[in-house]
Amino acid sequence: MADFWAAYQSTLGFAMVNAFFALSTYAVLSAGMLSFATVTFAALGGFLGAQLAVHLALPPVLVMPVSALSGALLAYVVALLFLRLDSHWMALASLALVLITRVVALNATALTGGVNGLSVPLSLPLWVLAAILAVICVVFWRLSASWYGIAARAVREDAAVAATLGIPQRRIQTIAFIISGAVGGLGGILLALMLQFLSPETYFIDIAFTMIAAVVLGGSYHWAGAIVGAVVFTALPVLLQAVVPDFEKVANGICLLLIMIFLPRGLIDPRALRLRRARKAPSR
Amino acid sequence: MSLFVEQLINGCALGSLYALFAIGFGLVFATLGILNAAHGTYASWAAIAALAAVQRLGLPFPLAVLVGVAAGGALGVAVDQIAFQPLRRRGAGMLGALITSIAAWIVLDNLAGVATGQDSLSFPTDSYPGGMLHVGGIAFSTMQLITIIAMLAATLGMHLLVRHSRFGAAMRAVGWKEQAAAIVGVDPRRVVLATAFLAGAASGLAGVLGGISTANVSYSLGEGLMLKGFAAVVVGGYDDVRGAALAGVALGILEVMSAQYVSTSLRDGITYALLLGFLLLRPRGLFGGTSFVRA
């Protein structure tokens, strides 16, 4: 048991870190925007936090809020620029942003260490990571139950109609971006602490695919879906490596395919729950 | 001056590959509503198939290209039926298809890696028109010419099909809402299959031509085209074949020129920053992308 824990604790760690990225993506998706900008927020939070840790020798408890804040600030700026774009144009613009991020990370040697990367001489016990994730979960839970949650859902489903009901689309989406930025920046530094090493490749397309896949796999209509999806998406390849080492990748692809085919709205689907509840209700 | 012109031709030829890729990618997005992450693997597999046709069967160049194009199309159909059709039948949205396409991408990419022995292969130099052409002090290769011509032909053909034929109208109708097309007698399944085939074939053409001219037949072939093709689609307007093609070519030229005259390490940065700037100024792409949904 202890061995099992030792062997898979890092998998759990990465799953939790990916959950932050997935939640960050969920935050914007739940207000009707598909954005990959989380990668950029993570890069800023990660590199900035790492530099603070290296040069000012700040402890993680101080570094993490700074990372989250910097991510949120950047997200605010990104929101100002991006909110004029709709749906897939925003997706592309954010993808372009990710690619630019990598070029900047490669060339801004002072902040990122360039191609050689940056060692991060800090580490984080797993339980701290779990505790932070739990706090973030509470935040998402409360948000979804608050007025903001209701408004965001309306904006997501039909922004024009929501606006005629007095729901300020821009403001809701800006808030969504800021939440996304904070959680993404936090995820960025947490990834740095997990890897203890950063390079421009750390924050790149892979994360974008991981987070979007996690959100959709887990169910994009509930915040818990992001977490479930991140865990499945992270752990699946590792488990498959143990089971079918030679066909791990192919098996992984097939598993994803099967999950989506049989649960096209993801593992957690509030709509199905509602339907079931309505069916049980003796209203008719 | 001749250097500039040669680089312009290099950019056009490179951009033609992006354009060919973007045409199919955009077609699937516009008509079937799927952001297909597996689209790049069609290119890789088409090149692998064409190479096999050359090496195993000794087919001449035109036939090998045909084999590659057919392989791309067939793969497009197969992926559609395995990864997208089940979701379509359940009326699930586009995001789900994004994930199944990622799954298909993982599987196909890995199998491509296995098929090439994780190596980057190339076409034997005598299996394609590999010569250089010299026109007034300007040198360019026969393959570049072929690539540009292929791109122009594919763009024109696809544009006429989608915009000016009844089948094209059916494609757009099915893309909008399958049931709306079916109630006037359009067989959505057939239209979907044809669309998937055409898109795969265009990607396959890009794959074969690109595989030959970059001497790189491997799973990374398609991945290289993927991001640029996607960018071309959005800049050009995903529902306009001409726009996507134009944007693809422009992207190729921009890339080559910024490497030649500015800096290679900033090349992608410049390309994507311009792209981003363009999007912010013209949020609906090159040709405006008229809305057909009322306020």
Place this chain on the structure above:
Amino acid sequence: AGPARAAALAPGDYKVGFVAEITGPIAFAGKSFLAGAQLAADEISANGWMGKGTHISVLVKDSASDAARAIQDIHQFIADRSVIATTCCILSPVANSVKPIVASAGIPLVIHGATLPGLPAPPWVYSMTVLPGPKDVATAVKMAETTKPKSVTYFLAADNDAFKARLGAARAALEKMGVKTAGVVSVLTADTDFTAPATQAMGEHPDAILIYTTQAPAVGIIAALRQRGYTGTIVGNDVLSPASVFKKLGPAVVGIPFPIGFSSDLATTPEAKAFVAGYKAKFGNDPDIYSAQGYEAIWFIAQGLRAAGGKPTRATLAKTLAAQHEVTHNVYGGEPITGGQIDTAGTTIVAWSADGKLVPWTGAK
């Protein structure tokens, strides 16, 4: 001198955790590394080289060159008490991520591919890859001496610091000899189209072109230069040595000089010859420099185990590894180890011959 030879190694199966890169962008090399390692394990186990009844075996986990996956793999190896040592990493960032983990967990790690200087840190971390910089300079100088170019153009993988440094050293040496720099054409590791860079380089009309990039770009650049009709001198680097490069480029790569640490065609020592023969028998093709490095990594660990004797733990193995100052079973030709980093004395400059063999480069065309 030193302490008396330790007791014989206790019989048993000693497991080495191998974090492989057999899928992903550099899988072509990753597979060679692994094959070499497996051959070494077979050889060492077959004749009981470490002692009677002893075996060494390789446990494989694929990381696909992803740092996060590599870390998870390493953690799994660490958790597996039967694993006594680990080996990993072709890419330097991945090696950098794994390094602090093995050090704090206390398990020896032998890096088999990454070339960033400063990676090794005894007693836990060792590198079995010879740093390529000095050999590049020697090759460039020899080329300049024989062909006397006036100006040269360099190709550089702009996103790879190691190559930046290697180019810098060669360029300094050449400029000292009076060879002008016509230009530096940058490419990126992930690039696939090299027509434009080739056009750019040829636009500078250099007498020679020197390539400091990773394998895929190097191959693409040579193909593009030759296709566009460049007939001048090209100087490559060690990435051109695998047989697959010749298979792909054919005549285009013939006569291009590059330095090399190992080549099956030039194997002279008995160990090297045995390695080539064994590899051929097991896998049906010739080993390349990557298989040689994977092979060395396992032999180095075995060497440490044999020296440790008795019932070694990870810590005692680390101690004996730190005490090794050379690789005894080597295929490179005399390899001292300083600060955990392997080194080599001589440099062989080779080129592909028209019939696909690596032959010493003479400078004649």
Place this chain on the structure above:
Amino acid sequence: MLSVSALCASYGAIRAVDTLDLEVAPARLVTILGANGAGKSTTLRSIAGLHRPIAGSIRLDGVEIGRLPTHRVVQRGVALVPEGRMVVAPLTVAENLSLSAFAGRGVEGDMLARVYDLFPRLAERRSQVAGLLSGGEQQMLAIGRAMMTRPRLLLLDEPSMGLAPAIVDQVFSAIVALHRDGQSILLVEQNAEITLEICDYAYVMRRGRIVAAGTPESLRAAGAVLEAYLA
């Protein structure tokens, strides 16, 4: 011509149509009446193949069509003017109409003229994208499109919805004219008075079941219509 027997259709656990029997004889105009949610639209959607029934049979001229996909049903000569119009928003009016050629039921030229004649507004807007038409214009397009497939059986789901009185009148005149020409029609319409005026036979639905059926006169006499509506 059309005979539906023991049809059951449901959405998940919600039973929308329950063992429904219904006949449309050739050249007849038959209507279904019923309150909101009675299951009328579901019945028409099931006949047209847009909704897969869970039990029962739907026969067109004795041939089972209940399991055919929509386009095959259309090609056999059933056309639907659906609730919610379902025009193809990104296509122009003319393209929308031209799609009906896929039904493969004859030349379109004269029918196109007839549609434009019936709805001059469509002729004016023929090159406008359908999604930008006004609600009523879209309804006209949906009716015109169904006519273009030259159906043997026309299914109309509230064709007058959203139309101005003048157009409603034209549509009903057209329905009457088509009926006179021998077209078989199954009509769902909220406007019971007009409907009972022009139909040959009527069914009254309530909660997925037929609760009354008969000629308009007999229904009016029985007062069944009113009762079903107030339920």
Place this chain on the structure above:
Amino acid sequence: MMSAPMLRLEGVQKSFGGLTAVAALSLEVPAGCVAGLMGPNGAGKTTVINLITGLLRADSGVIALDGAPIQHLPVHAIAARGIARTYQNVRLFAGMTALEQVMAGSYLRRRTSLMASFLALPSARAALRMTRRRALDLLARVGMAARADELAETLSYGEQRRIEIARALGAGPRLLLLDEPTAGMNAQESEAIGRLVHTLRDDGLTVLMVEHNVRLVSDFCDQVTVMSFGRALVHGTPTACMADPEVQEAYFGRKEDAQRIRALR
């Protein structure tokens, strides 16, 4: 009872490319009045509603609520001034139950700050409970209370229209714009909507209603404007409007038909 105009349109113009959908339209709706807007298909009625709610921007002209111009305000700000609407093609939020639709519609009446709501302070919880109760009341008003927990997309067309009205009422508007609220309803159901509109008016709401149902307009509207080709053709009491020869021509088509239709009714 009639007072200063609550809604005033003056010289409002809107073109789409070559098509002038609304041309120099002027219109007044007094407070506490149920106004009807009629006209042939494509006359520009829905466009007018889109212009008032800000979904479309007028090319020129003034739209004023209580005398203050609103045509430059963003859509949500116009809603916040007290205008709510329904849609001709029902536009409910996918995946939400009937109750949730109305709750979303009540955004403007939330009466708690984001922080309070986030922290689930007692005041916020009480406010939420109240909104819920109000939403249920509204559903009951449109006769849909029993279906509160059903997904709106599983309801029939007519039922969905009622949910839309309840959702618009959720915003607590002073001016309610209804775009063909009774399309797809039979005479009895339409009349129920008409009575609902009257009770709303009695509660102090002003209503502008686009309708093709002549009887509904005659029975329940205080004033009517008939549009044709983007212009206001006539304006006045329902009876006067219906009798106008121009209206007869433009709206009811050939006279005999109009008489026949009325005869049929």
